[in-house]
Amino acid sequence: MTLIREIRPEEIPALDDFLYEAIFIPEGFPLPPRSIIENEDLQVYVRDFGKEPDDRCLVADVDGKVVGAVWTRIMDDYGHIDNHTPSLAISLYKEYRSRGIGTQLMRRMLEKLKADGYQSVSLSVQKANFALQMYRKAGFLPVADHGDELLMVCRL
Numbered sequence: 001m002t003l004i005r006e007i008r009p010e011e012i013p014a015l016d017d018f019l020y021e022a023i024f025i026p027e028g029f030p031l032p033p034r035s036i037i038e039n040e041d042l043q044v045y046v047r048d049f050g051k052e053p054d055d056r057c058l059v060a061d062v063d064g065k066v067v068g069a070v071w072t073r074i075m076d077d078y079g080h081i082d083n084h085t086p087s088l089a090i091s092l093y094k095e096y097r098s099r100g101i102g103t104q105l106m107r108r109m110l111e112k113l114k115a116d117g118y119q120s121v122s123l124s125v126q127k128a129n130f131a132l133q134m135y136r137k138a139g140f141l142p143v144a145d146h147g148d149e150l151l152m153v154c155r156l
Contacts (some may be wrong), residue, residue, distance in 0.1 A: 002101055004108045007050075007057040011066055015046045015057070018069040022091035024129045033135060044075045045089050054086055054115070058109050060101045068092035070105040072113065078124035081143070086113065088123045090131070102131070106138045114156040122153045 003131055007015075019037050036042065052073060060068035072086035079087035088109065090103055113121050123140065125132050126149050135152055146152035 001063070002104060004058055004104050005061055006119065007069065007071075008068075009050065010100050011059065012057075013052055014059075014066055015049055015069060016093045017089060017093075019089070019156075020047050021093060024126045025129075026126075026128055041077075044100040045071075045073070045078050049073070055110065056086070058105055058112065060092065060096070060105055062101075066104055067096040067143065068101055070102075070109045072109065072121060075076055078149070079122040081120070081122045081151075084118075084126060085120050085122050085153070086118060088121050096099055102135060103135055103138070110138060110154060118151065120153050120155050122151065124149050124151050 004100055015097065020034055023032065023036065033149055037046075043105060049057070055071070056073070057069060057071035059066045068091060071090065072088045072091040074083060074086050075117040079088050088104060088111075090102060110121065123135065125135060127150070132150070138154060140152035140154045142150045145155050
């Protein structure tokens with residue numbers, strides 16, 4: 001059974017794992033070294049997470065194991081719109097994908113953000129990423145096309 005719940009403080013270091021899992025690797029390309037998450041462009045997603053008032057994170061807990069996470073924060077990242085719109089990141093361990101868990105995580109986060117008074121949430125996704133379909137179903141619409149990537153917003 002999958003339980004969607006808030007992340008516990010002691011679980012925050014696991015966001016490094018989920019950040020790595022969130023990196024889209026096109027078919028046929030080698031996995032980057034795990035050290036890639038130390039790049040400043042990526043550290044903005046996880047550094048000091050939980051210390052800012054706009055930080056939000058839900059996890060998917062399957063039989064006591066955290067297998068996925070969705071988190072948002074207001075940051076200057078690839079999905080940045082403005083200083084009032086949180087950017088979203090989501091990922092699951094590979095063996096838990098295509099089971100509807102990501103959709104559950106997304107739906108619950110969108111509900112949470114709306115209840116917390118946010119007007120919208122944004123993300124950046126590569127056009128070839130299989131998650132693009134899930135984002136569209138969740139209500140994200142493209143607002144900018146950057147070649148291989150789309151900047152998308154979901155109005156809450």
